[in-house]
Amino acid sequence: MTPLRELQLVEAHRDGDGEAMGELLQAYQPRIYAVCYRMLGNVEEARDITQDSMVRVIEGLNSYDGRAQLSTWVIRVTMNCCLSSLRRKRLRRHQPLEVAPEPQSRDRIGSGRELQPGAGVERSEMSKQVHEVLARLDPQTRGLLILRDIQELSYQQVAEVLEVPLGTVKSRVFRARLAFREDFGAMWGEEPHRQRPGNQEAS
Amino acid sequence: MTDQKDPTQDRHDELEGWPQSAAIRQSLGSFLEADLQAFIDDELDDEQQQLLIAKLADHPELKCLIDNLQADRRRLHSCAVTPMPVGMEADVQKTLARPMLVSSPASSPGTYRRQINRQARRARLMRAVSGIAAVIVVVVGAIILVIAMSKEVSEAPQNEQPRLTAIDVEPLQPHPIRTLLPDNKSEPLTDRLTMAPNKMPEQSRSESWKLNSEPVPFALVLSESTEQEAVSVLLETRRHLAQDHGMVTVVRNFSRREATELQQELLAANTPGPAGPMLGTFANSDLSDVPSRWSDEAERGSSVDRPVHGQRSSMAPSGVLSGPSNLAPDYNIQLLYSESGADYTVAIRLCDIDKLLQELALVPPVSTRLEAIDDEAPESRLEEMAWIREWINQRDDVGDMTVIHLPVIIEVADSTD
Numbered sequence A: 001m002t003p004l005r006e007l008q009l010v011e012a013h014r015d016g017d018g019e020a021m022g023e024l025l026q027a028y029q030p031r032i033y034a035v036c037y038r039m040l041g042n043v044e045e046a047r048d049i050t051q052d053s054m055v056r057v058i059e060g061l062n063s064y065d066g067r068a069q070l071s072t073w074v075i076r077v078t079m080n081c082c083l084s085s086l087r088r089k090r091l092r093r094h095q096p097l098e099v100a101p102e103p104q105s106r107d108r109i110g111s112g113r114e115l116q117p118g119a120g121v122e123r124s125e126m127s128k129q130v131h132e133v134l135a136r137l138d139p140q141t142r143g144l145l146i147l148r149d150i151q152e153l154s155y156q157q158v159a160e161v162l163e164v165p166l167g168t169v170k171s172r173v174f175r176a177r178l179a180f181r182e183d184f185g186a187m188w189g190e191e192p193h194r195q196r197p198g199n200q201e202a203s
Numbered sequence B: 001m002t003d004q005k006d007p008t009q010d011r012h013d014e015l016e017g018w019p020q021s022a023a024i025r026q027s028l029g030s031f032l033e034a035d036l037q038a039f040i041d042d043e044l045d046d047e048q049q050q051l052l053i054a055k056l057a058d059h060p061e062l063k064c065l066i067d068n069l070q071a072d073r074r075r076l077h078s079c080a081v082t083p084m085p086v087g088m089e090a091d092v093q094k095t096l097a098r099p100m101l102v103s104s105p106a107s108s109p110g111t112y113r114r115q116i117n118r119q120a121r122r123a124r125l126m127r128a129v130s131g132i133a134a135v136i137v138v139v140v141g142a143i144i145l146v147i148a149m150s151k152e153v154s155e156a157p158q159n160e161q162p163r164l165t166a167i168d169v170e171p172l173q174p175h176p177i178r179t180l181l182p183d184n185k186s187e188p189l190t191d192r193l194t195m196a197p198n199k200m201p202e203q204s205r206s207e208s209w210k211l212n213s214e215p216v217p218f219a220l221v222l223s224e225s226t227e228q229e230a231v232s233v234l235l236e237t238r239r240h241l242a243q244d245h246g247m248v249t250v251v252r253n254f255s256r257r258e259a260t261e262l263q264q265e266l267l268a269a270n271t272p273g274p275a276g277p278m279l280g281t282f283a284n285s286d287l288s289d290v291p292s293r294w295s296d297e298a299e300r301g302s303s304v305d306r307p308v309h310g311q312r313s314s315m316a317p318s319g320v321l322s323g324p325s326n327l328a329p330d331y332n333i334q335l336l337y338s339e340s341g342a343d344y345t346v347a348i349r350l351c352d353i354d355k356l357l358q359e360l361a362l363v364p365p366v367s368t369r370l371e372a373i374d375d376e377a378p379e380s381r382l383e384e385m386a387w388i389r390e391w392i393n394q395r396d397d398v399g400d401m402t403v404i405h406l407p408v409i410i411e412v413a414d415s416t417d
Helices: A003-014 A018-040 A043-063 A070-089 A117-136 A139-150 A155-162 A166-188 A197-202 B007-017 B022-028 B033-040 B046-056 B060-078 B090-096 B099-103 B113-155 B228-245 B256-269 B294-303 B331-339 B350-360 B385-394
Strands: B220-226 B248-252 B319-322 B344-349 B367-373 B403-412
Touching (some): A003 A018, A003 A043, A003 B385, A018 A139, A018 B090, A043 A070, A043 B090, A139 A166, A155 A166, B033 B046, B046 B060, B220 B228, B331 B403, B344 B350, B350 B367, B350 B403, B367 B385
């Protein structure tokens, strides 16, 4: 959905169009869920917080003034809901999240959609590894990686979501990446300064 | 990178406080964190990348780390798509169907009912006070305006022409230009929206045009609505926009006849031979970049039933009417705009659009409507000026000084309404 279309839907919603909000939420629901799932690590909880986030979006849309992109604003609302949920659970410090199994992908091997059957298995394995490592990180670090490296927000957008200065965001993202690298290496037997054979091809 | 004591504890302590840790600084050596970050993010150009890679060649451990960080980034991005549980799409409708949840104020755990009611009463009171204050301000402002206008009329010299004001044309529901104030103060356009403060800088009229890049077509369309008999006057005044205000180039678009002849000449121009008479009349008659898809355009052009508004004045031929010709759109853009019904095209800086709208409204009975069009879904439009301004501000590909091509459609209002 283009930014202009989003603004048009917001305008229509404020004009009393009942369909506009539904269309907006349908478009954003997958993204909201993706953020919640990666932040919370649990399908059921992610589903609940996704609904909470959508409610917050509906309630707060009248105060949206268009200065930030709507996507940035929605992700900010979502991230705040996730962080509130984590605070409410009062996790003990450094305790990893309860890691639920990855949901089944709808694109199964042999469905005719994949040209390379093995690629789906490898991707699924990688997703599982990433999921487990993310679960071990503290919420702040996890949030930064989700926003910057998974959701591909710009640094400016990340700064708007987290409401911190741009320079601070860049610095924190660098440290978050180092933390991820360290945990990934520790879990899967890689040293931070040693290169995996596959990485040479990838880079 | 990590200390000898419990590395996890130490690293999390560092991350909690986010200081510039000595360990990280030591490992980076002479490299700047910002440069390495940009390298990981693929934000360096080829030359900068090569320089950094060459420099990293002498630091194999750091290079390995950076390669691993790049690989991690790709890993993370490969997990961007997370399939939703089956049936989750229905949650949207369930959420929308809960009016009690949506309309009542959100309560956090531990907040009691009386506290909620007190907060709701306070909110209602604030809304009422704000409404009354707004009414008082509007009434006082109106009184002051009336007094000022009556003083101005009584003091005006006899030979001075009365100031022209914009007149709305009801059938087309335009946005009254009088709501756009030259001093850029916010004023409610509707009872729902408040115009965002205009962030665009004031430009001196004597400031010369300095172009950093070519003018760009932009997804904005301006419609001017006027009566039939005022069309020729309107067209004539548009010629003088650039002369009087020095900030735009005005180009009269092609008529259908001219568009057809131009297409035929351009098709012929793809074969060796002298340029035809139509091409010779234009300032930018450079045949070297005639696009090969003109043949497609010719087929489209022949089937377009372009409306004709009034008589074409012999004083306003197609082509540049006024202003710098280097800002005029090329034939491709002119033809497309002509086919869409745009009578003329204005080349203007984004920051000057507000001023342009004010100037256009000075020729009665004209009202204007600016619309933003979604490039990917042309049926989607934005019409509220505040939202258009915010949409422009959100875009990274244009800035205040970007020169855009703005097609202008003249609509003839039904005088019987």
